[in-house]
Amino acid sequence: MMWQLILAALMAAGAVHAQVTKGRTAELMLIYVLAGYCGVLMFAVGLVAVINPDWVATNMARVPPGNPVMIWAGFFFLGLSVVAMMTIWLRGAFLAAPVIAWSVYWAGATYAHLVADQQNGEAVTPGLFFATFVGHGLVALILLGLAGMLWLQSAPSRRAVAA
Secondary structure, three states: OHHHHHHHHHHHHHHHHHHHHOOOHHHHHHHHHHHHHHHHHHHHHHHHHHHOHHHHHHHHHOOOOOOOHHHHHHHHHHHHHHHHHHHHOOOHHHHHHHHHHHHHHHHHHHHHHHHHHHHOOOOOOHHHHHHHHHHHHHHHHHHHHHHHHHHHHHHHHHHHHHO
């Protein structure tokens, strides 16, 4: 639940920032989610995965400890989170890269958690699916939804430049 509250707070902060600066709401909300949630927050997760991969394996990924893939995943998080944080400065077409990468990651994380739960003997009930989706897949939908809204908002200005 803490993760969802952080996500909601970042979305709200982006919306408030847009209202105060008269900026594009979808763009600022997207940047806040990318830079804050997928960037800073996941950078911290990446550091923990590199420093203490067994803790991440058992407490977050729900896989047996001692798997060196968790260290690789930590470096993956670090790299991808830096790209997400770069959205603060690099906007425009650059936003597509972290949106696509993180959306695929969050969709894959949803699937991986459901597989791990099944392998740990848990039945994949609608409640478990919903909880897993809200924790991971929802982030992918938020990123794609905000990117789609931004694209729709910017489409008329792209058409004017092309004319």
